Amino acid sequence: MEQHKTCVAMLLAGGQGARLGILTRHVAKPAVPFGGKYRIIDFPLSNCVNAGIDTVGVLTQYKPMELNSYIGSGAPWDLDISNGGVFVLPPYSKGEEGEWYSGTANAIYQNISFIKQFNPEYVLILSGDHIYKCDYSEMLNHHIKHEAALTVAVRQVPWEDASRFGLMNTDDQGNIIEFEEKPKNPKSNNASMGVYVFTYDKLRHYLEQDELDPKSENDFGKNIIPTMLNAGEKLVAWNFEGYWKDVGTIESLWDANMDLLSSPAPIDLHDRKWRIYARNVGEPPHYASQKGEIKDALVTEGCEVFGKVIRSVLSADVHVAEEAQVIDAVIMPHAVIGRGAVIRRAIVAEGAQIGEGAVIGGEEGKIAVVGSNTVVPTGYHLKPGEQLGE
């Protein structure tokens, strides 16, 4: 049976996320927990289903095990359907020429036969390291209305930061006339979000052409977009307004978690019309004890709080023992904070166990990180900015 989809999404989830240090030593970046209940990948996946896109390929490469099992059948996002759904796409051997994904464009190129099965008109390219709520269907409509070959989602960044981004310089019609990667003297402040809608035929054509160029890095930003501009294709920018955060570094991941604590939060996760779905764990409601104290915090089901939790995010099944203090911190699932331990300006990863009286981080300085399943001995002292774990 021939299937036909208007739009298929391809989610690039293969990067290592080296700037997240020990947090991505054992898992791919999109599988890193966020906001107490979520993993980073829940945002693009939920955006897809909320926007009516029910076919998503997830391209994995680096440490995919946890991501694979997290995605599973796709049921948490209603992506376990028979004519579409979510597909995990690792690099695979093609006769004698199996190879790793050499770049973002190459990853899509290697999976063109996957896309072909659905015979789509458009392909949405997403990345798995951003926290945002975005209605991709609006972007798709913009693309269709302007009869573009490629639409790039952009957002306006402060001018002083513009030189850190890939910038899309546009004419007054919103057509992209120039692409500049991290220029010293920016001509615009339209930063690319790494979210693209391609007309499928154009995508295939330029991916095939790009593969023939041995000098290409097979990257959308560096290669595909400049080539298309040179060829005179119609490239348009689509303005995204709303909260968007790249959580590619320890500091930005911590920041984005803290953003959820401000009132009102810059990204509303309570929004019943645009839910962010996640794989749920079967945990009872969290317990706030008589001795404990919780202020300005996010606390997830399964937690038991006997100590103090201030301006922090607690993921599912975190145990905070008596006299422990968790301040300005992000605690990932199943972590245990021992009696009298003090966690300040820190990220404690999944399943870590902080021994009694240990001190992690401090009032000032960079974020301290305890890696997943790390056992921190009683009384241990981890200084601000340091990382501990295997």
Place this chain on the structure above:
Amino acid sequence: MKQDIVGLIYTGERVDELQELTRYRAAAALPMVGRYRLIDFTLSNMIHSKIKNIGIIMQKNYHSLMDHLGSGREWNLHGKRSGLTILPPYMSRENVGVYEGLLDALHTNIGFMRRSVERNIAVSDSNVLYQVDFADVIRQHLDSKADITLLYTKDRNVRRNGRGRYLDIQDGQVTKIEFDPTIPHFENTYVGAFVARRELLIDLVDRAVASGQHHFSRGMLSQMVQDRIYRVGAYECEGRVWVVDSVQTYFQSNMDFLNDTFRAQAFRDDRPVWTKLRDEMPARYIGDSKVSNTLVADGCLIEGTVENSILFRGVVVKPGAVIRNSIIMQDAVISRGAEVENCILDKQVTLRDNVRLIAPRSYPLVVAKNLTI
């Protein structure tokens, strides 16, 4: 390993003493402990006992129960080799659609029992909370060569004057049963669950109905114990058992979960209690919130004071609001300066600014669903 047991849950318990709480729902669908429904505990118990096929006998007001159970996906009961069978009441020549009791219900659903292929059957009421591995029950059942084995508890908290079924047990065998005694004489309370060989149960039910019996325990079981033709065994449920059959017992059984020991007993890491999911963000504590000895589900927004209470999903507690010793069901809103004490607020109740609802401790006040006060 798979077990050769089919499960059957009866949801037609008497609900008159649950007042408004069961006006639109079966006792089995009562919201419990912040995010569950009462039936989740029995259902999870069966699932952790590796029972893969479970029938649920529906009686009255089963809409919310159907909505909750859906395809059974959350309990992993939606596969080809497993399944959840909803057995709603239906009218037939012999059957007017409303069951007199469990015996009647079993007889009406005898087809489900016949179609099952498992050798044994575990039958349970849905308004009880207990922890048991039915594989252990079956093992004892077979070892003791019993024909039917009843689950019982020595937990004194489930005893009620003038209410309940009490067992005299001699050498592992039930020798006497008493029903609703003014003061119970025996220390063992029947928890409303039993196991038997499936084909034997079909036969027993058939014959009991044919001989004019209407009640399962009062009629059929009682007769079996008296006649001594069959061996009626007994299996003790360890730990705390709760029976939810009145507003007071509903209130107390929920509040008991504020106790660390009981919570640990009911929610073991290796035996999670499964329930229908609702994708909510974690609970948010904002500003001057003060929360103590309270269970809080995801999706709550707390800016006020909460003590000794249970907050279900999506409850909003505004600044200056105070909640004490209360159960607040999902999506309730407690506005600024409002005060609630010893109350059970059903779903989507709104208390306006400065409204005070204070009930005596011994008689919790139930506020019906969707009310705005």
